[in-house]
Amino acid sequence: MKLATKLIHAGAEPDPSTGAIMTPIYQTSTYVQEAPGVNKGFEYARSQNPTRKALEEALAVIENGNYGLAFSSGVAATDAVIKLLAPGDEVICGNDMYGGTYRLFTKVFERFGIKFHYVDMHDASGLQAYMNEKTKLIWIETPTNPLMNICDIAAVTALAKPKGILVCVDNTFASPYLQNPLDLGADIVMHSVTKYLGGHSDVIQGALIMKDADLREKLYFIQKSCGAVPGPMDCFLVLRGIKTLHVRMRQHCENGRHIAHWLRNHPKVGKVYWPGFEDHPNHAIAKKQMRDFGGMISFVLKNDSVEEARRVLSSTKIFSLAESLGGVESLINHPASMTHASIPREERIKNGLSDSLIRLSVGIEDVEDLEADLAAAIG
Numbered sequence: 001m002k003l004a005t006k007l008i009h010a011g012a013e014p015d016p017s018t019g020a021i022m023t024p025i026y027q028t029s030t031y032v033q034e035a036p037g038v039n040k041g042f043e044y045a046r047s048q049n050p051t052r053k054a055l056e057e058a059l060a061v062i063e064n065g066n067y068g069l070a071f072s073s074g075v076a077a078t079d080a081v082i083k084l085l086a087p088g089d090e091v092i093c094g095n096d097m098y099g100g101t102y103r104l105f106t107k108v109f110e111r112f113g114i115k116f117h118y119v120d121m122h123d124a125s126g127l128q129a130y131m132n133e134k135t136k137l138i139w140i141e142t143p144t145n146p147l148m149n150i151c152d153i154a155a156v157t158a159l160a161k162p163k164g165i166l167v168c169v170d171n172t173f174a175s176p177y178l179q180n181p182l183d184l185g186a187d188i189v190m191h192s193v194t195k196y197l198g199g200h201s202d203v204i205q206g207a208l209i210m211k212d213a214d215l216r217e218k219l220y221f222i223q224k225s226c227g228a229v230p231g232p233m234d235c236f237l238v239l240r241g242i243k244t245l246h247v248r249m250r251q252h253c254e255n256g257r258h259i260a261h262w263l264r265n266h267p268k269v270g271k272v273y274w275p276g277f278e279d280h281p282n283h284a285i286a287k288k289q290m291r292d293f294g295g296m297i298s299f300v301l302k303n304d305s306v307e308e309a310r311r312v313l314s315s316t317k318i319f320s321l322a323e324s325l326g327g328v329e330s331l332i333n334h335p336a337s338m339t340h341a342s343i344p345r346e347e348r349i350k351n352g353l354s355d356s357l358i359r360l361s362v363g364i365e366d367v368e369d370l371e372a373d374l375a376a377a378i379g
């Protein structure tokens with residue numbers, strides 16, 4: 001079955017009691033048992049909920065996995081993956097990634113004796129220097145937030161597999177429409193469902209998808225034991241969001257391509273970060289592992305002035321100044337003071353995240369209006 005059909009039909013069985021075509025919102029905490037221990041597969045809603053089950057089945061299908069698990073947020077999903085590890089274990093991860101992931105690793109899990117190596121993942125072979133018998137996990141984010149760096153997923157999994165190291169890919173920026181890491185050898189795909197999968201800026205949710213049954217059992221155990229599960233209403237909203245992912249993503253990509261080129265030709269704009277440019281350092285890898293290049297773009301002004309950047313950020317009318325991304329509406333964000341403020345300044349600067357960097361989540365409005373809005377703001 002092709003992706004567009006999967007997106008609309010995956011996990012969606014007519015409700016057995018009424019035939020309702022849309023999965024009902026099972027707003028319940030518990031399920032009545034016929035006799036002690038005799039039930040219909042549902043005991044308590046932290047462990048199982050029919051709305052969540054339908055969503056988890058859909059997530060598995062659209063990422064070409066066998067199992068999906070939904071969490072109360074993207075960071076809760078990341079948290080569950082790190083809880084597979086034990087004190088003394090080591091993780092290799094990128095030096096440019098979502099600020100909340102960095103905060104979770106440095107401020108929470110380093111205290112529990114897990115060691116993280118924050119490295120440049122631009123060249124996969126460079127990771128070998130950090131691999132040893134304690135390495136248990138490689139955490140990949142590609143494209144990265146906010147510098148749009150690309151990591152070669154297949155090259156990393158080829159290095160990790162023979163050593164028994166798990167590979168988890170944060171696929172939030174690409175969405176399953178653009179990239180399917182399990183097909184490239186990754187063990188786990190993580191999503192901030194809050195972004196493109198939900199797609200309408202109305203829900204916080206996370207997900208993990210995998211092929212391996214043992215891994216699913218371990219992660220399901222963590223999901224129900226630690227309890228970061230999403231409510232049924234949120235699961236319903238995401239089931240609905242997923243049905244239009246392909247239509248939205250096509251437009252995000254088309255608008256993104258237009259805005260990226262327009263910015264690049266603007267006399268006041270300096271470097272534009274977008275993996276679709278042929279001179280992006282890993283354009284060839286992006287082209288190989290992604291179907292298109294998405295609607296996320298970062299840029300700096302030519303004079304690199306923080307004051308000028310702040311003025312642009314406060315001047316747009318259609319692009320709303322806000323954290324988050326992946327919704328139908330366009331957003332503009334200042335990583336240094338917003339999404340990535342939890343990363344110390346010297347770390348940010350060292351990794352190329354300038355104080356004047358502006359990040360756009362290009363929405364699916366009319367692209368001429370988006371261009372005019374940016375033109376007026378940049379001046």
Ligand SMILES: *Cc1c(COP(=O)(O)O)cnc(C)c1O
Pocket residue numbers: 073074075076098100101141145170172173191192193194195204205206
């Ligand atoms: C937003 C985001 C997260 C965190 O997800 P939440 O749903 O906000 O908890 C993780 N990774 C990336 C790339 C993100 O953009």
